Amino acid sequence: MLASRGIPICPDSCECTYQQICGKYFVPCNALAPNTNVKLFSCAASSDDRSEAQAFTVDAAASRIRSKTNSSICFGVHGKDSSSGQPNLALVACDPSDDSQAFKYDTSSQNIVHMQDGHCVDLTGGGASDGTNAELYQCGEKQTNQVFSLNVQGQFVNRDMCLDACVYA
Numbered sequence: 001m002l003a004s005r006g007i008p009i010c011p012d013s014c015e016c017t018y019q020q021i022c023g024k025y026f027v028p029c030n031a032l033a034p035n036t037n038v039k040l041f042s043c044a045a046s047s048d049d050r051s052e053a054q055a056f057t058v059d060a061a062a063s064r065i066r067s068k069t070n071s072s073i074c075f076g077v078h079g080k081d082s083s084s085g086q087p088n089l090a091l092v093a094c095d096p097s098d099d100s101q102a103f104k105y106d107t108s109s110q111n112i113v114h115m116q117d118g119h120c121v122d123l124t125g126g127g128a129s130d131g132t133n134a135e136l137y138q139c140g141e142k143q144t145n146q147v148f149s150l151n152v153q154g155q156f157v158n159r160d161m162c163l164d165a166c167v168y169a
Contacts, residue, residue: 034093035078040123040132041164046153053166055154063102063115064094067165068154076101077114081135084124089134091165110147111139112156120146121156121163128159 044051055068056075065075076092077100095101102115112121114136122137123145140146148156148163156163 034073034091036091036165037078038075038089038091038134038163038165039130040127040134040158040161041130041166043155043157043160043162044164051153051155054156054162054164056156056163057154058105058150060104062096063104065103065105065112066094067091074101075103075112077136081124081133083133084135084137086122086124086135086137087119089121089136089163105148105150107150109142110149112148113139121148122146123158128161130161132161134163 041054044054052067052069057066057068057071059066067073072094073091074094076090076098077087078090078092079088080086081088092101099116100114103121104113104115105111106113114120117136118139119136120139120143121134122143124133124135126145127133128145137146144159148158151157
């Protein structure tokens with residue numbers, strides 16, 4: 001499973017467990033955890049065991065984007081990207097009183113907009129490869145790294161890659 005996601009297999013010199021890989025912690029797809037940064041990965045088929053980490057629902061009435069498999073987990077902000085210094089998009093425990101979790105999906109621009117500051121979900125450095133970090137950045141007109149289609153499985157797709165929360169924590 002890990003090798004198919006582009007995550008390296010442990011070398012012989014270290015010890016691995018299901019949740020720890022060579023000293024890096026991995027969030028299993030069947031246990032989405034709050035404060036997990038959202039990144040870009042290859043889109044999973046609906047039958048794939050990681051597809052739940054890529055499936056979201058837009059709750060327009062509550063201004064929340066929730067995990068499709070666990071509605072108590074929402075898009076939010078957690079920490080800053082180490083390279084850009086911009087706020088990370090993360091999955092967080094939903095809190096209806098926390099305005100930093102307010103997001104909307106604009107179907108016309110296909111932007112995911114953070115309603116507190118008006119910034120868009122952006123792929124760090126314009127990246128489009130496995131593991132590219134999702135962050136908040138000033139919205140630009142039709143910036144490729146800020147445009148996400150929302151498919152019927154609930155996946156936010158950018159250049160045939162999906163936002164994913166089943167990644168290193």
